Amino acid sequence: MNNLIVDRLDAKNWPFSLEWLPQPAYMVGGAVRDAILGRSREYLDLDFIIPDDAVKVARAIAKHYQAGFVLLDAERKIARVVFPHATADFAQQEGDSLLTDLHRRDFTINAIAYNPHTQEIIDPLQGCADIETGTLRMISPANLQDDPLRLMRAYRQAAQLSFTIEPLTQTTIRTLAAEISKVASERVRVEIGYLLASSQGTPWLTNAWQDGLLTYLFPHANRDSLLKLAAVDQAASLINKNYPQLGEELQQYVRDTVKTTWLGIAKLACLVDQNLEIAEIQLQENTYSRVEIRGVVTALRLFPQFKRTNLSLREQYFLFQDVGVAFTTTITFALADDMIIEAMSGDNPLGVYTPLINRYLNPDDLVAHPSPLVSGKEVIIALNIPASPLVGKILSEIAIAQAEGKVSTPEAAIEFAKQFVGG
Numbered sequence: 001m002n003n004l005i006v007d008r009l010d011a012k013n014w015p016f017s018l019e020w021l022p023q024p025a026y027m028v029g030g031a032v033r034d035a036i037l038g039r040s041r042e043y044l045d046l047d048f049i050i051p052d053d054a055v056k057v058a059r060a061i062a063k064h065y066q067a068g069f070v071l072l073d074a075e076r077k078i079a080r081v082v083f084p085h086a087t088a089d090f091a092q093q094e095g096d097s098l099l100t101d102l103h104r105r106d107f108t109i110n111a112i113a114y115n116p117h118t119q120e121i122i123d124p125l126q127g128c129a130d131i132e133t134g135t136l137r138m139i140s141p142a143n144l145q146d147d148p149l150r151l152m153r154a155y156r157q158a159a160q161l162s163f164t165i166e167p168l169t170q171t172t173i174r175t176l177a178a179e180i181s182k183v184a185s186e187r188v189r190v191e192i193g194y195l196l197a198s199s200q201g202t203p204w205l206t207n208a209w210q211d212g213l214l215t216y217l218f219p220h221a222n223r224d225s226l227l228k229l230a231a232v233d234q235a236a237s238l239i240n241k242n243y244p245q246l247g248e249e250l251q252q253y254v255r256d257t258v259k260t261t262w263l264g265i266a267k268l269a270c271l272v273d274q275n276l277e278i279a280e281i282q283l284q285e286n287t288y289s290r291v292e293i294r295g296v297v298t299a300l301r302l303f304p305q306f307k308r309t310n311l312s313l314r315e316q317y318f319l320f321q322d323v324g325v326a327f328t329t330t331i332t333f334a335l336a337d338d339m340i341i342e343a344m345s346g347d348n349p350l351g352v353y354t355p356l357i358n359r360y361l362n363p364d365d366l367v368a369h370p371s372p373l374v375s376g377k378e379v380i381i382a383l384n385i386p387a388s389p390l391v392g393k394i395l396s397e398i399a400i401a402q403a404e405g406k407v408s409t410p411e412a413a414i415e416f417a418k419q420f421v422g423g
Helices: 002-008 031-038 056-062 099-105 127-133 141-146 149-161 167-182 185-196 201-210 223-242 244-250 261-270 278-283 290-306 313-342 351-361 376-383 389-405 410-419
Strands: 025-030 044-050 068-075 078-083 086-092 112-115 120-122 253-255 258-261
Touching: 002 031, 025 031, 025 099, 031 044, 031 112, 044 056, 044 290, 056 068, 056 078, 056 086, 056 258, 120 313, 141 149, 141 167, 149 167, 149 185, 149 201, 167 185, 167 223, 185 201, 185 244, 185 258, 185 261, 223 244, 223 258, 223 261, 223 313, 244 313, 244 351, 258 290, 261 290, 261 313, 278 290, 290 313, 313 389, 376 389, 376 410
Parallel strands: 044 086
Antiparallel strands: 025 044, 025 112, 068 078, 078 086, 112 120, 253 258
16 A cells, blocks of 8 residues: 555655755655545645745745746745646745644644655554544644634545544534634635535535534524535536536536635525625625625525516516626526425426526527617617617517517617617
8 A cells, every 4th residue: 555655645746856855854744645545636736844044945946947936934934836736835934844834734634644755654643544544633632723724624625535533532623613814814704615616525515504604704604504515416406417517517617716606605695694685795795706695696686586477578588688797597596495495396397497597598580689689889870869878678579579579680779779769
């Protein structure tokens, strides 16, 4: 087993040569843990402890390999080197020895070191034994209190690794739960984001709520919120089974720069207050981005309309315009609400949403995906009217008439538009 682990940790897999590391130097943290677990990553995330001159070592590596350099913490002497397919963090050893440094970490499974020069694995806290049993065990209550983000990180790591949290560790987390309020909401949000991204995270979000860790960010979350959270997972699974394209959309990030999925947005909508104004304030206070807030508020505001079976073509057109890119999130949230209310009654829970979904999935559908016959500028020139909200109204009426088959050419569209101009 050790040979396999050492092979996974071998410097030949790194984006830089071992010769750039002084002796001694140690790899620690997630990369060592994952090598022991046999988990592979496409994107390497390496952490090294250097007894002296950690920032200097990082800077020299970045310069030689023309990689990015970031000074993460000047006081604690931590720097990051960013390669195309990897990052490597270099931290000054805490305390007077490697053992002191490892004893200051969060959980035993993250306190295992690897010396790449000697290919030795150093495990003073029996982290390998905890990995073998799938146990997340704290090193000490004081370590969790030193950085209260570790309280939330326990649930995230348990979810990601399919581990259980050792009972004394979980009891300690409950005792220290109020400490999470001392952590910047941006940092807590990242941990919660991991838990929102997949169904494996939902039971751990429920545990985090029961243990008092969500009160700080989501004071209005309650038992019903957590039930709905699980229903969103069920709804997403059903949607993915019947409409794989929508399932893929739920896994996409809302933006390249915002690492929250559309599924995560549907789940966020479960945790906030259902009053739109309060929900928006909550999300702003928790430093969510405008696109995330818009997604949550859109789902909360529009999901009741998606349940209606008698929407006219005109109403459907404006619903699609209103929901925009949050369509799949809103459908998922609406279906989850049905599952809570009706406990999955009926043979086809998706039936009520099928007409809207079919329109959305058809790129040629003029209700869901209008293809303008004329532009606003053309309307202004042809009708000799000033730029105003009236122009937008006219364009909407043309689009609806086009979807109804009343107009199909630019000339007919302009002629149709004349009825909206007085005189």
